[in-house]
Amino acid sequence: MSKADIRSATDITLTTTAGNPIADNQNSLSAGPRGPLLLQDYQLIEKLAHQNRERIPERVVHAKGWGAYGTLTVTGDISAYTKAKVLQPGAKTDLILRFSTVAGELGAADAERDVRGFAVKFYTPEGNWDLVGNNTPVFFIRDPLKFPDFIRTQKRHPRTNLRSPAAQWDFWSLSPESLHQITILFSDRGLPTDVRHMNGYGSHTYSLVNEAGERVWVKFHFKTRQGHRHWTNAEAAQVVGRTRESTQEDLFASIDKGDFPRWTLQVQIMTEAQAAAWSEATGLNPFDLTKVWPHRDFPLIDVGVLELNRNPGNYFAEIEQVAMSPSNIVPGIGFSPDRVLQARIFSYADAHRYRLGTHYEALPVNAPKCPVHHYHKDGSMRFFQNDTGNADAYYEPNSLDGPKQDARFAEPPLPLHGAADRYDHRSGNDDFIQPGNLFRLFDAAQKQRLFDNIAAAMQGVPESIVRRQLALFTKCDPAYGEGVRRALKLDPVGDDRIKGTSATDEAKESDGIPA
Numbered sequence: 136m137s138k139a140d141i142r143s144a145t146d147i148t149l150t151t152t153a154g155n156p157i158a159d160n161q162n163s164l165s166a167g168p169r170g171p172l173l174l175q176d177y178q179l180i181e182k183l184a185h186q187n188r189e190r191i192p193e194r195v196v197h198a199k200g201w202g203a204y205g206t207l208t209v210t211g212d213i214s215a216y217t218k219a220k221v222l223q224p225g226a227k228t229d230l231i232l233r234f235s236t237v238a239g240e241l242g243a244a245d246a247e248r249d250v251r252g253f254a255v256k257f258y259t260p261e262g263n264w265d266l267v268g269n270n271t272p273v274f275f276i277r278d279p280l281k282f283p284d285f286i287r288t289q290k291r292h293p294r295t296n297l298r299s300p301a302a303q304w305d306f307w308s309l310s311p312e313s314l315h316q317i318t319i320l321f322s323d324r325g326l327p328t329d330v331r332h333m334n335g336y337g338s339h340t341y342s343l344v345n346e347a348g349e350r351v352w353v354k355f356h357f358k359t360r361q362g363h364r365h366w367t368n369a370e371a372a373q374v375v376g377r378t379r380e381s382t383q384e385d386l387f388a389s390i391d392k393g394d395f396p397r398w399t400l401q402v403q404i405m406t407e408a409q410a411a412a413w414s415e416a417t418g419l420n421p422f423d424l425t426k427v428w429p430h431r432d433f434p435l436i437d438v439g440v441l442e443l444n445r446n447p448g449n450y451f452a453e454i455e456q457v458a459m460s461p462s463n464i465v466p467g468i469g470f471s472p473d474r475v476l477q478a479r480i481f482s483y484a485d486a487h488r489y490r491l492g493t494h495y496e497a498l499p500v501n502a503p504k505c506p507v508h509h510y511h512k513d514g515s516m517r518f519f520q521n522d523t524g525n526a527d528a529y530y531e532p533n534s535l536d537g538p539k540q541d542a543r544f545a546e547p548p549l550p551l552h553g554a555a556d557r558y559d560h561r562s563g564n565d566d567f568i569q570p571g572n573l574f575r576l577f578d579a580a581q582k583q584r585l586f587d588n589i590a591a592a593m594q595g596v597p598e599s600i601v602r603r604q605l606a607l608f609t610k611c612d613p614a615y616g617e618g619v620r621r622a623l624k625l626d627p628v629g630d631d632r633i634k635g636t637s638a639t640d641e642a643k644e645s646d647g648i649p650a
């Protein structure tokens with residue numbers, strides 16, 4: 136609180152929510168000094184009733200979060216690819232960024248190994264653009280049909296009410312598309328010291344459209360300018376013993392003292408022709424969320440700088456009630472055939488209507504900073520007027536000059552082909568090359584920490600599940616499966632057998648003699 140906010144007690148009279156002055160806020164209204172209370176003590180009733188309504192459902196995922204306001208300043212020039220005003224050279228756009236962990240509840244400790252959310256709402260002159268990403272460029276699944284099951288394994292077991300490593304590894308070992316994200320999660324990057332020292336990624340493939348109506352595919356990256364910092368499991372355990380709010384403390388304090396965190400916004404661009412050629416050459420799908428685009432083929436292009444420079448004034452109003460929706464998109468930025476993105480276009484706005492209410496977009500933190508003209512009508516907590524320029528224009532089309540569609544904002548058509556079917560998303564999609572490549576990038580110490588982190592997370596998991604998962608690591612790289620097996624102190628038998636090693640070799644290994 137600044138000095139200017141501290142006013143003397145006599146300046147402001149306490150009131151009810153209806154503005155009626157309150158004479159006594161210390162003593163309830165009773166019949167006699169020791170008697171029961173009177174129903175007419177409206178002030179007491181209002182206080183208790185309000186308290187009972189202070190909680191709304193926490194987010195079904197990403198419940199624990201930390202956020203701040205800031206700006207995006209565009210220093211590069213990608214106007215050849217997009218007409219979006221927010222991405223034009225020199226543009227400066229206000230934003231709010233909410234970071235989060237995925238699995239923990241609202242009161243979870245911050246220093247936990249988990250993916251971090253990196254969700255940005257840009258208040259652009261063409262409406263809000265929400266880029267709801269993570270601190271990882273890929274994800275655990277590539278088909279949204281699997282999302283509720285995946286999340287179920289991350290949350291509490293229905294009987295024990297504890298998180299279940301057995302369920303997690305059962306699901307992962309049956310879902311090899313998760314290998315890339317698992318390798319990141321259990322590497323150093325899976326436990327950042329705070330959110331200033333990590334990258335953010337849009338993760339999905341999106342599209343950009345330029346003034347000429349030409350479309351390219353794009354991936355968004357936010358590279359931390361603070362450098363990367365991580366905790367080991369042991370360090371994090373100490374931190375959690377000291378404070379459960381380490382990330383909140385770090386982010387709030389650094390902004391409060393004027394040490395504003397910054398990220399460089401970069402994009403990778405793929406033309407439609409390049410997408411077809413890359414797909415042909417590698418067999419990979421440019422819209423597969425479990426894959427990255429190699430930087431050497433699709434170099435990073437600098438776009439601008441994202442800075443966080445203002446803490447929220449009220450955490451509940453501005454961070455708990457911020458509603459991030461991948462469906463919020465602006466002219467010049469569009470979706471792609473990524474099927475997980477397609478599902479998210481539905482899921483978030485639906486979640487907000489349930490969690491916050493029908494008119495959640497009208498809450499101050501969510502309200503666009505540009506004129507809003509729509510015909511949506513009533514519902515709980517309607518506290519705005521429809522700005523249609525004419526009270527009689529409450530439907531559309533009308534002959535009263537109410538707001539109407541404008542074909543200038545149409546996207547170029549996207550050719551689609553193929554018969555409708557439930558195609559096996561596993562066939563023809565390699566799950567092992569990219570996680571194997573990432574594994575091979577790690578130095579010996581990083582690899583050992585990866586093995587140890589995975590082994591720690593597998594404690595108590597049935598051996599059959601562990602063996603199934605080891606076989607998957609081995610398919611990424613024999614040294615990967617072998618390293619985890621050794622960290623688990625398991626004998627080299629079963630499905631995780633390394634291809635090409637003989638029974639004798641395995642026997643030697645189990646005796647501690649390297650094959």
Ligand code: HEM
Pocket residue numbers: 193194195196197200233234235251252253254267268269274278279280282337338339457458459475478479482483486487490
């Ligand atoms: C939050 C659904 C995949 C990042 C949420 C929420 C839902 C959801 C329902 C809670 C929204 C709220 O109540 O405010 C889904 C579904 C997915 C999916 C159905 C896949 C089928 C992803 C992916 C990413 C992601 C791939 C990142 C690339 C986030 C983030 C939040 C979130 C950052 C928190 C947003 C905030 O800070 O308010 N997700 N999600 N999710 N999700 Fe997802």
